Amino acid sequence: MNTQLQLQTDHWGLHEFTSQVSTVVHRGGIEEGLCSLFVQHTSASLLIQENADPSARHDLENWLNRLVKEHDPLYTHTQEGADDMPAHIKTALTNSCLTIPIINHQLALGTWQGIFLWEHRHQGGRRSVIVHID
Amino acid sequence: MNTQLQLQTDHWGLHEFTSQVSTVVHRGGIEEGLCSLFVQHTSASLLIQENADPSARHDLENWLNRLVKEHDPLYTHTQEGADDMPAHIKTALTNSCLTIPIINHQLALGTWQGIFLWEHRHQGGRRSVIVHID
């Protein structure tokens, strides 16, 4: 029912992992149901986004980086690096969890939708996402 | 368990569809459970919002349109129209999925809450939302 995915990110930005989630769904053998994802971190988030044209992802990353700046004089939480507080804000503006229906043994994603882990730290790291199917 | 709603939007903005979801819940005959919604597009999103006073919706639409501008020189993904990249960003800032409890055969919405499809393309289109009840 619950499977832990370990995703290695080596830099910030959107990392698609639709195929890993699909593999869990196929193994689960559920025909009709719900797939719930949860990221166990507060400096990385989850997103359903366009997976056809990389320019859409890059614009999205650049837009959010401009909105949520590093070295903002407002920040007092600065001990863990210039990218830490922006990472928490970006996580708050996107999602820690997603729920996607399963139809005919498959994720019911739209034609242009992919599932992404959004790494918000420069260096990335090992990120844990729990996949629950039911 | 999974029902597909086809919603026709003919212009951008917040479109309430609480009654269509309620109909699916009533037909499902589940007394206590969970209703999960998923929009199969990356240029439209889902939102729980105030459904009493239309001025709240209009202010919300105008505020987000001001934050996420068209013709931003940052954008490189421009081939699908001036409203396409803003639509992806607005979707990222709101939701592709929602989960609402079912209590006594009804959606457990608060007094002032409605369920909205937020169309982010000027012209709108035919939008698919999957309703999963369990």
Add this chain to the structure above:
Amino acid sequence: MNTQLQLQTDHWGLHEFTSQVSTVVHRGGIEEGLCSLFVQHTSASLLIQENADPSARHDLENWLNRLVKEHDPLYTHTQEGADDMPAHIKTALTNSCLTIPIINHQLALGTWQGIFLWEHRHQGGRRSVIVHID
């Protein structure tokens, strides 16, 4: 399956209530499952965030207060107070619902994650959150 939590907030900002949710999960006696939260208001929201260092929360609150200002000349929905329209916008940018896996009878939160109710009205109030476990 559904439990209603009544949370009293007496001022705006992030209020952690992880322990109340954990209590519901423990009482439910479910070993592996999913815990879904839903806030029945449009001027308060839900968030998974850092719960170790209060400075991260304060920066997050201050950042969002700066982005979503009171007395914005754009607003027409002003009859319910200067904090009402910003509250709806802040709710739209964060979450009305969350889903968290349950593993070994416990919420599968990461080491630094807590569950927060984000009160967006100055005075706060009595806030209802539905906890569904399955």
